[in-house]
Amino acid sequence: EAGVTQFPSHSVIEKGQTVTLRCDPISGHDNLYWYRRVMGKEIKFLLHFVKESKQDESGMPNNRFLAERTGGTYSTLKVQPAELEDSGVYFCASSQDLRDRGTGELFFGEGSRLTVL
Amino acid sequence: TQLLEQSPQFLSIQEGENLTVYCNSSSVFSSLQWYRQEPGEGPVLLVTVVTGGEVKKLKRLTFQFGDARKDSSLHITAAQPGDTGLYLCAGASPFGGGSQGNLIFGKGTKLSVKP
Numbered sequence: 001e002a003g004v005t006q007f008p009s010h011s012v013i014e015k016g017q018t019v020t021l022r023c024d025p026i027s028g029h030d031n032l033y034w035y036r037r038v039m040g041k042e043i044k045f046l047l048h049f050v051k052e053s054k055q056d057e058s059g060m061p062n063n064r065f066l067a068e069r070t071g072g073t074y075s076t077l078k079v080q081p082a083e084l085e086d087s088g089v090y091f092c093a094s095s096q097d098l099r100d101r102g103t104g105e106l107f108f109g110e111g112s113r114l115t116v117l
Numbered sequence: 118t119q120l121l122e123q124s125p126q127f128l129s130i131q132e133g134e135n136l137t138v139y140c141n142s143s144s145v146f147s148s149l150q151w152y153r154q155e156p157g158e159g160p161v162l163l164v165t166v167v168t169g170g171e172v173k174k175l176k177r178l179t180f181q182f183g184d185a186r187k188d189s190s191l192h193i194t195a196a197q198p199g200d201t202g203l204y205l206c207a208g209a210s211p212f213g214g215g216s217q218g219n220l221i222f223g224k225g226t227k228l229s230v231k232p
Contacts, residue, residue, distance in 0.1 A: 033218045043205070043222040056219055091159055095218060106218055108159030
C-alpha cells in the first residue's frame with residue numbers, strides 16, 4: 001500500500017512567486033494534515049481537513065497560504081506571493097478516522113522542501 | 118502558548134551505551150507521542166502514551182509519561198548505530214479548540230551512535 005506522497009520534493013522560487021505543493025494521502029484516510037518546519041524551529045501544525053472540509057486551520061500563518069482538498073482526496077497548499085520566511089519543509093500527514101477502526105496514528109509524507117530566494 | 122522543550126538537542130555516543138532523552142513542558146497534554154525521523158523522510162510514530170505514569174517498552178526503547186502528563190522521557194538501552202536519527206516528541210492538547218492531529222512538537226534530539 002502506498003504511503004503519503006508529496007510533490008515536489010524540492011522547490012526553489014524567488015520572492016513574490018507562487019508555489020503549489022501537493023499531497024496524496026493514504027487511500028481511505030479521511031483526515032489530512034499540513035505541517036511546516038522552518039529552519040531551526042520545531043514542526044508546526046498548519047491545518048486539518050476531514051474529507052473536503054477544513055476542520056482546524058488555526059495554524060495557517062496568514063492569507064498568503066491557501067489549502068484546498070476538493071473531492072476529499074488529494075490536497076494542495078498554495079503560497080502566493082511567497083516570502084523569504086516561508087522557506088522550510090512542508091509535511092503532509094494523513095490518518096484514518098477513529099470511527100473507521102483507525103488508531104488515529106498520523107502517517108507523514110517525506111515533505112516538500114521550499115526555498116524562497 | 119504550549120511549548121515542548123526537548124533535551125539534549127544533540128547526542129553523540131558509542132555503540133552499547135545507554136541514553137535518555139527528555140521532553141518537558143509547563144502544560145498538560147492529553148497524550149504524548151514519540152517519533153523518529155530519518156534524513157529526507159517524514160516522522161514515523163514510535164509510541165503514544167496516554168495515562169500519567171505510563172511506561173511503554175519497544176524492544177530496547179522505554180518510554181515514560183510523567184504523572185502530571187507534562188513531561189516524558191525516552192530511554193535507549195545498549196544503543197546501536199541503527200538507532201541514529203532525529204527523535205521528536207509531540208503532545209496533543211487536552212483543551213478544546215484543537216483538532217485531533219493538531220500536535221505540538223519539540224525541536225527534536227539528534228542522536229548519533231558510533232560503532
